[in-house]
Amino acid sequence: MALDEGLKSELQKHGVFIVPFEELYNWSRKSSIWPLQFGLACCAIEMIAAAAARYDLARFGAEVFRATPRQADLMIVAGTVTKKMAPNVVRLWNQMPEPKYCIAMGACAISGGPFKDGYNVLKGIDRYVPVDVHIPGCPPRPEALIHAIMTLQRKIAGQHLETGAKPRWYDCAATTEFPMPAYGAHDLEPPANREIWQPDRNYKGVTIDEARELLKG
């Protein structure tokens, strides 16, 4: 329901605030994002710096780092995810209550970064966990993490409960349990959760099927 902006403004002058419930709900969620307190590598140092006095993440309501996933809203995957660690990261994600969000911080968490071709490093946490915001950098500066939090806040503010596409966590039918990969003889099994990880397989604007045809000819 659209509210007349003029009326809204006039009422505010008299100390009366009228907003749709959705807006109030989103505002309260975005103003108190509690991140999960865990770091995997050097990006965690930048995350700590962002939370400490100089950069002061508290200005954005996200300073309460929780040491348990049960109380956290946001998982900041800060650092290299080794294949040995990946199932535990997914386990932490599964233990967080909805609505929950994920920031992939740094080159490693996004794609494996400089260790992408290594035998022991996961090529991006988005293979197993749906990521809301990616921050590039090696490591990203605290300002970049703050920017990611602000981007996430904009995303939360734009989520609709009544109209349009509902967010994943507001859909009762959507899964909240993401399968943990198993330790295999050579690699994690499966190497990616294909339901959430569908990378762009185009090559120079050619789809994979077209590429097959081209290579045949």
Added chain:
Amino acid sequence: MEAIEKIKEQVVAAVPGAQIEIIPSTPAAQQPALLVDREHCFAVAKFLKEDPRFQMDCCSCVTGVDYLASGFIEVVYHLYSMALKQGPVILKVRAPRELGQCSVPSLTPLWRGGEFQEREAYDLYGVKFEGHPDLRRILMWDEFTDHPMRKDYTPPLDYEWEPTAHDETLARARAQEGIVPPSALVEADKAKKK
């Protein structure tokens, strides 16, 4: 620290039957090493630790080296003496690359500090340390069956379709997608060697 030839003489005198060879280092500025046979490795190490002239009480580093072309895996021990403030004496032991036979005696009973480092060499190179109290993988997960620092290790075929893929990566990515047969990988490997 005495010259390596002197050390060798003393070790041979103390451990009868030990086959010891001096491996010169390249570049020469670094330390030469003693190559010891597998049977007498433990006795030589015990001598170096307990003899009052050496008192090698610190095993600072254990590492593996894969000599693919020569067909053996070498385990290198760096020994120092904290008591006499000298070192290092470098011990090298060689074992065949074949997984069933690739074993050397563990020196963890002499230096407890070697425990995790020998586990690491076992994990990444597949060297079995006979007499190690707790020989398990330390970095990779227990279900893992490969030894990834061996030079003939091939990582699992897991390439993303990269927009700027070229050469070997492109060949591997195409093979993974089923666009080209896996034999293309062999060709790519050959091209890489040239």
